[in-house]
Amino acid sequence: MPICPAILNHPTIEYLMAYRIMDQFKAQRGFITYDFEKLSDQVMKNITDQTTLLSQLHKLSIASTEVFPNQDKSYELVKRCYTLFDELSENYQEQLDRYELPSNSSFVHLWLAQTFESVEEIYQCMKYEDNALHSDSKSNENTNSVGGINAISFDKCVKVLGWNSSRFDIALLWDALDCELWTMGVPIGSLNYTKSITVTHKKSHMKLQFIDAENLFGPMTLKACVKDYGDKTEHTDVFPYEIINSNNWKEVLMKTEPFEYEDFKSQLKGGYSITKDEYDQYLIDFKRFTNRLDYLKYYNINDTEIMVKPLMNLIDTFEQFNIDVLHYISIASCAYATIRYSTYFPSKFNLESDKQSYYEDFDINADYSNPNPDAKPFELTVGYWKNKCYHYKQQDYKAGRETDKNVTADDNDYYKQLFETSVCSICSAKFTYDNLPSLDRQDNELSHTKANCLPACVSCNISHANRDPKITSLHIKMRQYAIKHNLPMTISDERIYKLLRECITGGLAAVFHRENIAGKTHINELTYDEQSNNLISQDNENVTTHVFALDGNSLYPSSYSSVKNENIPYTDHRMYMAGRSKFYSEKPYIIKNCIDQRKEIFVAKVKDYFSKSEYNNLLALPPIFRNIEIENKEEMIGEYMFSQAQKHSLPMLKKDRKLSTLLDTNGQFMIFNNYYLWLLIDLGIVITDYKAIAVFEKNAADEPFVRTMMNLRIQAILAGSTKEKFHKLIIN
Template sequence: RDFNVLLINNGVNAHILYVSDVQALTGYRYCDICKLQAFKTSNPNINRDMKRYMEKCKKNNGKIVKKVILEKFARPFVPHILNNITYRYLFVNDRESEFKPTEYYITYDIETFEKYIQQNYGENSTVISYLIPYCIASTVKNKSGIHSFCYDIRQADFLDQWLDQVFEEAKQIKKDNKYDDESIPQHFEVPVIGFNSAKFDVSLVFKNLKSKNWRIVKHVGSGTVAKQIIVRHKDTHIQLRFVDALIYCTKMTLKKFVRDIGGGTMTKGRFPYEYININNYATELDKSEPFPRDAFDNKLKNKSISEAKYQDYLVEAAKFTTRWDQARSYNIQDTRIMIEPIHNLIKMMLKYKIDMLAMFSMSQCANAIKYSSAYDDFKMNGDYNIEDTDKPINITMPYWTAKVDSYIEQDQKKNRDSSKNVTIDDYEYFKELFEKQRCYICNCKFTWKNRPTLDRINNELGHSKDNVLPCYLYCNKKDITGGLSNVLHRYNVAGETRINHLEYMDKKVNCRQPTCSISGL
C-alpha cells in the first residue's frame, strides 16, 4: 500500500521518517483520488472546494487536466525584460542607458582533508572516508577594489567566523550594487560564488547556514546538490545568495575556467592537498620547510610532479614562514583567480542587456540572449499597430451617460471623492476627444471593437476631467502595453483572417482565393 515518508537531510546525515498523519504535519488535506491537489485546512470552505475538485478528478480518472486559457491579445515572450525587474523598469521609462549589471560579489573556496572511517553499511556498501573542512577563504570585489580573507581550523568555530565576515562585507557590496536613484527597483541579494560548490562546498557549510543570527530563506536543489541557497541575517536583513560559477558555463576545471574564460592572467598554485589528512595536518602544516617532492604524488591518477614544476614550487614556498601560510595563501588564490572569468562573463552578458548574476542558469541566460537579439531594434514608444479598418466610434449621449454613472459608482464604492467627476455636460468634449485621439497605452484608434474608457492618472483620486486619459477598455483592465503584442507574434482570427490554399497545376501555382495567383515557376 501507499505510505508517506519525510526525508530530513542536514548535509551530513539523512533520516527517513514515517508520516502517520499528513494533514497534521502539513496543514493540508489532499485529494483522495489524485493524491496531488492540496487544500488548506484553515480554509473555511475546504469541504465545498474539495467536493467540487474531487468530482472533476473522478471524471478524469485521477489525472490533472490542464486547461489553456488564451489571452485576448498575444503577449510577447521577452525573458530578458520581464525576468529582471530593474531592466523592465528602466526599459518602460526609456532609461535603458542607465542599466548596469550586478558586478560586485564575493567568491569562496573550502579546503578539506579526509577522515578515514572504513565503515560498512549492509553487505555491499562501505564508506571509506568523509571530508572535513580545515580552511576557508574568500575574495571580495567591491567599488573600492579587491581584497581577501581566510579562516582555518585552528580558530574556534572558524566557519561561523567566516560567515560573520561575509555578512559584514556584504553590507558594502549591497550599497555598491545599488542604483543612486532609489526609485529603481532591484533585487538586493549579495552573490557568494564558489566553483563546483553546488556538490561540495555548500554541503560542508550547510549546517552553519542555520544559526541564531541567520537562516535559510530559500533553497533550490536537492539534499546533495544545492543550485541556489539564500541566507538572510536576522538583524541586518542582508541576504547572501550562494551559487556555483559552473551554472553560468559548461562543466570544466577551475584551471580551464581561469585560462579559457579569464584570459589566463592568473594561475592556480601548487599545494599537496592529498598529502594532508586528519592524522597529520597538525604536525605537517606547522613545519617551516617546503613539502617533499613525493608529497605531490597523485595516487588516484598515478602521477608525480615533474622536477621543473617542483623547483617552481620551491621558489614559491620560500616566500612563506610555515606550511600553514602556504595553505592559506593557496586557498585565497583559488578564490582570487575566479574574479577575472566571472567579470568577463558579466561583461559578455551585459552586451545583451542581461544581468548574469540575477539569472539562475546558463540555459536561462542563453534563452534571454536569444530573445534579446530578436528585440534588439525594438523601441518602447514605437508604433507597431496595424491600422484598424473597423468603423470609428461615434459615442452617443446614452452611451456617455452610462459611462458617467459608472464612474460615479466606482469612485463611491472605493470612497473616492466624486464631486469633481466628469458629467453629462462634458459629452461634446469627450465625443471629440475619442474621435481624434488614440489610446494612450497601445496607441490604437477607438472603434466599436476597441471601445474607449477613461483611465485615472492618480488612482487615489476620482474620474475628474483633469485626472483622466483616453484608454482602450482592454488596456485599462489589464494594465499592459498593447503595442508590444504585434512585434513578434502573428495570429489568425477565425472568420476574419484570410488563409490561401495553393495548388500546382499546369506549371502554375494557383490560389483558391480568386484574387491570389502566383505564376512563372
C-alpha cells in the same frame, strides 16, 4: 505580455528604461568568489550492500576574494581566509563577540559574518546615485525595497560564486546558512544540485546569493576556464589533499618544512597527483611561507582569486549589449535573455560592416498605438457587456464598494458606441478583437460607475494597477512594439499551451549502425518486401569509408536565425520563428487549409502515414523522429534480441521509451510544426486525420543577433582571441 526577461524581470533595467536613462546602465561588477579546502577521512564504511562510503569531507578552511568595483572599470580585491586554526586561537571568542555570534559558532559563521559586512560596502559601490539623477528624490534608505518612485530600484543582493559549488561547497556551507543573525531562503535546484540559494541578514537585510560559477561558463574545470576566459596563464599551485585528515591536521599543517613528494600520492587518482617538475616548482614557492598552514591559506585564496578575471571578462562581454550577467544563475538563462532583448534593439546587435537594415529599435518615446492595422474593430455584444457588468459588480462588492450606481446591462448601447468611437484613455489604441476594451476606474475608492470610468484596453488596465505610471507606460509600449513586429508573447490560451507542452521531450539522439570500421565494414542496407511484408537487412558490396552524422538540433543558430537560404523551399526561403499565437482550432477543414496553403506557421496534431510503395526510398532514414513507447515483447523486438535478453536475465521493463524513426505516426496523433509537416508532405506522406492546430504570427527577429554573434566569433577565431569562446557560449 511581451517576453523580454532582460528588461521585465530586471527591476533596475526596467526602471532605467522607463525613465529614459539607460545611458546610466552599468552591469553588476561587485561580487565575491569563495572556495573550501577539505579534510578527507578515509572511512570505507558499508552503508548498504551496494553502497560503500569511501571518505567523508570536513571543512578545513574557507577563502574568499571580494571584488569592490570602482566607478571606472577597475576594481579592488580583498582576500580572506578562515581555517579550523582560528577556532583554536586565544581571541576566537572575542572575534565572535565582535559580530554578535553565539559562542558555539564555527569559523564558517565567522566568515559569513565578515562577508555580510563586506557586501554592504560592495553594495554601496554598485548602487546608483539617486540624487545625481533626480533632484527631487528624497533620501530614503530603504526605497529600493519598497519601490519608491524616485529611487532606482537596486536589490540589496550580492552574488557569491563558487566553482562547481552547487555539488560540493554548498553542502559544506549548509549548516552555517541559518542562525540567529541570518536566515536562508528556499534553494533553487535539488538537494544534490543547488543552483542558487539566498541568505538574508536579519538586521541589515543584505542578501548573499550563492551561485555556481561553473553554470556561467559551462561544464569545465576551473583551470580550463581560467585558460580560456582569463587573460594570462599562470602556473597552477598544488596541494596534497589526501594526507590531511581530522586526526592529524593540527600537527601536519603546523610543520615548517614543505610536504614530501610522497605526500602527493593520490588514492583517488591512483598515483601521484603532480609531476616531479610541479613538485620542484612547489618547493620554490614554499620558500615564501613560514609553514604549511600559510601555504594552505595562499593556495585556498588563489583558487578564488583566479575566478575573478574570467568573470570580469564575461561581465564586459555582455555589458556592451546592456545585459547584466550576474543577474542570471546560468549562461543558458543569460543567453536567452540576450536574444529576446536583441529583438527589441536590433541595431545594437547589428555590428556588421555591411549593415543590413532591420526594423527600427524599440523607442519609448515613439507612438506604437494601433500596431496591427488589420485587426477587426471591436463590436460590443449584449452577452459580452452583461458578463462584464456582472464581474465589475462582483469586484466592487468584494472590495466593499457601493454598487448602487454601477453600470448595468441597460448601458449597452452607450458603451457599444463609446468603444467604437473612442480610444484607450491610457495608450490611445483603438479597440479591436486583438485588443479588448474594459472600464478603468479613475478614483480607486469608487466603484464601476459611468462617471468614474474611462475606456481602456484590458492589457493597459492590468499593467496600470498600482504601479509607477512610467513603468506602466513602458509595459504598454513594449506590448505594442511586440505586436507590431510579431515578437513572441506569453501564451494565454491553455489549449495552445497544452499542445506545445506535449511536443517538449528530451533524449532525441539515435545512432544507426553502431560499429563501422573504415575500409572493412560493408554498408548495411534495409529493403522492404511488400509481398511478404518483411524488412530485409543485408550488407551490400560497398565498404564504409566515412561516417555521416546528422544533427537535427532545432536550437542551432542556422535554424533559428531565419536567414534567407535558397535551399529552403517554403515561406520566402526563410524559416520564420513563431511570434504571438494567432488562433487555435480543432476544425478539420481549418487545419487542412492551413497545412495546404503554406502561408502561416503553425503546430498541428495529425495522423499520417507513408504508403508502402515509398518505403524503399525512405528506409535509409525514416523521416518521422519520435520518442515512442515500445513494448519489449518478442514480436516487437524480434526473436534474437528477446532470447538474448532472457538468457542473460537483462532487466526488461514492460515498456521502454525510445527515440524511433518511423514511417507513420504509429496509429497515434502526433504533433508537427509547419516546416516539418511540409517536408513530410513533399516526401509523399498522406494525412488521414486532423486533431488540432495552433497558428502563430511569424518573425525573423533573431537574425541580427545570430549574424552578429557568428561574425564576432569568426573574427575572434581569425584573430586568435580567447573571446571566441564567449561567442560560442552565447550562440549555443
